[in-house]
Amino acid sequence: MKEQQRNEIKVGLTVLVGIIILFLGFFIFKDWSVGRAEYPVHMRFPVSAGLALGDQVSVNGVRSGKVVSVELSDAGVDVVASMHSEVVVRENALPVIQMLELMGGKKIEILQGADGAPLGPDDVLHGEVDPDIAGALGIVGDMEGNVRTIATQADSLLRGVNAIVNDSAFTRSLKETVTNLHTLTSELRGYLTRNSRNIDDLTVNMTRLTGKVDTMLTELHPAIAGSLEKTGRVLDGADTLITDVRGLVTEIRDSRGLLHTAIHDTALVGRLDRMLLRLDTLTSILIQGEFNTHIDLF
DSSP states (O other), X not given: OHHHHHHHHHXXXXXXXXXXXXXXXXXXXXXXXXXXXXXXXXXXXXXXXXXXXXXXXXXXXXXXXXXXXXXXXXXXXXXXXEEETTSOOBTTOEEEEEEEETTEEEXXXXXXXXXXXXXXXXXXXXXXXXXXHHHHHHHHHHHHHHHHHHHHHHHHHHHHHHHHHHOXXXXXXXXXXXXXXXXXXXXXXXXXXXXXXXXXXXXXHHHHHHXXXXXXXXXXXXXXXXXXXXXXXXXXXXXXXXXXXXXXXXXXXXXXXXXXXXXXXXXHHHHHHHHHHHHHHHHHHHHHTXXXXXXXXX
């Protein structure tokens, strides 16, 4: 009987030890893979946000590795993940620390596209941290002061609006304004109704006038074009004349010819003046018949 109890105890202990070894193996070797190569990916976050060793790392939602190192550094928190060799992490990827479950746990989600070069062994990905429940509560706490200020301002605004609405003078003025606007709208509608025929006639006349003006301009276009052409020729001739006169004046001023001498030589001018005076006197005598010449050849 005692021997049988000893055997049962041995069997029970063996089963218990086996169960313990099974659970230990499950928790220790759950992320191990047989015959699968891995490579490290270095990441840097502003805070760890509760990230721990062994937490899973996913690439675009697919589990592809685990966290093997979390260390504090001067620039934040350096994290090293061991990634499966068949998964290519690119240099433009964005790692984000997210909640694994609602009640706890963290994971790293690496977001990347199809473009970009593969990440180098010495490259470091700079990541972000999504706010969890605690972070969301902290944000709400930070917003508490702003919410109170907004509530106070809204209360003041409502009080002001209530005071304006309860002001009988303002209400009376508003009603009068609305009544006057309604009256003005009615009068304008009536005026348009009474003068709709005149407005139509005015529109028709304006259309006709526009057509006549267009026709007149079309008919006068050749004459106007000819007048403008003639005016252009006259202006060209005037410009040519002014140019010639300017050249003549320049020649008179700069040349040493007879005209220049006649203008600037005072003695010559005096002689020419006396000669012209005598010529004028002789001409007067001839015209009046006071000079009579008789030549007798025989």
